[in-house]
Amino acid sequence: MSVYSIKDLEHLSGIKAHTIRIWEQRYELFSPQRTATNIRFYSDEDLKLILNIASLKDHGIKISKIVAMPQEVLEEEVKKIALERRSHQDQISALTMAMIDLDEEQFSSILDDCTKLLGFEKAMMEIIYPFMRRIGILWLTNSINPAQEHFISHLVRQKLIVATDNAEINQSGPMFLLFLPEGELHELGLLFANFLLRSKGAKTIFFGQTVPLDALEEVYHKLNPEFLITSLTTAPETKEVQKYINKLGTKFKNCQVYVTGRKVIGQEIEYPKNVGLLNQFEDLIQLVEQIVQKVD
Structure with missing residues (x-):
């Protein structure tokens, strides 16, 4: 069984925690249990x-x-x-x-x-x-x-x-390589980015989870893509993020690299000239539409 704080209930329902507490007292809606430290928690x-x-x-x-x-x-x-x-x-x-x-x-x-x-x-x-x-x-x-x-x-x-399989591949479209850093397993965002890129007319090659940079560099020199996209959600370690961003800028200096994810969004990161930040999917959509329009 999962357990939820009152803030979790607020977050998922949109009803303020204060209102939930009032309803709980007035209408006896819930019978929350308590932790050993007397903190209330709620059930499924x-x-x-x-x-x-x-x-x-x-x-x-x-x-x-x-x-x-x-x-x-x-x-x-x-x-x-x-x-x-x-x-x-x-x-x-x-x-x-x-x-x-x-x-x-x-x-x-x-x-x-x-x-x-x-x-x-x-x-x-x-x-x-x-x-x-x-x-x-x-x-x-x-x-x-x-x-x-x-x-x-x-x-x-x-x-x-x-x-993504149903989206037609545009062989003449700008090429994007999509990958996740070593140790990074959260691929849903990158999978969605892959779908968006394909559906907008870009050519994509999806490498997925935990890709070593040295292995990616070999493929990069073989394919000569115009763009790389990666997402940093849980990897690398926070203290290593800036170093990793710098490596991306150096190893892939002849293409444009875009990064996103919790490790970089809202963080104080210095970006090399060829590395940019995507704060949200709307940024990616706007970027791809501009790129594909130029190619057309």
Whole structure:
């Protein structure tokens, strides 16, 4: 069972922790357990309940009416809203509950519906990426079970690979090599970047996880790509990041290198002339559209 702090409930539901505490006292919604140091924590069932309440409240139902509903009525009302899926928040909440229950069929159904409605790129940008960002924060704070995180990552990874395979390869497009540093395993962001690049008309070669720079340098001299993209989420170690950035600038000085990830975004990093920072996926989309437009 996963455990959640009240801040986790706030983060996932959008309902302020102060409001949750008031509801807890006034309506006896939860019976949180306590750690040995007397800190409250909440269960999967508590999280599902607050997500259901948030969904109904967002659609105009008063909290006093919601808490008076029998459990089966509350769940039925939420199902009606979920079927309509009128907002991104509804879809993100539905994905969260599918994650909690490890319900692959439900999770895939929601992803497929979002893709049909918005197209794959918009579904990723507006629903899946915000959802994964939330889950990533919970994973870093040890609030969700690692099995839940792997379950979600695997399903999203499958969707990304299929979508990328379906994107036509432009052999005459600008070439991008995509790779992750040694020790870096978080590839979902890079997989999405690979899809975006292909769908916008770039030629991509995806090397994936934990690539030694010496091995990459050999391929680089053979292929002569115009661009390299990498993401630094957990590797290299923080004290080694600046040194790694400098190596990228030196080893691949005849192409433009772009870096992203938690290790560099918002950090005080000095970048060589041929190394740039991508703060978000929108930056990558804008960059590729400009590059492909110039080539055309």
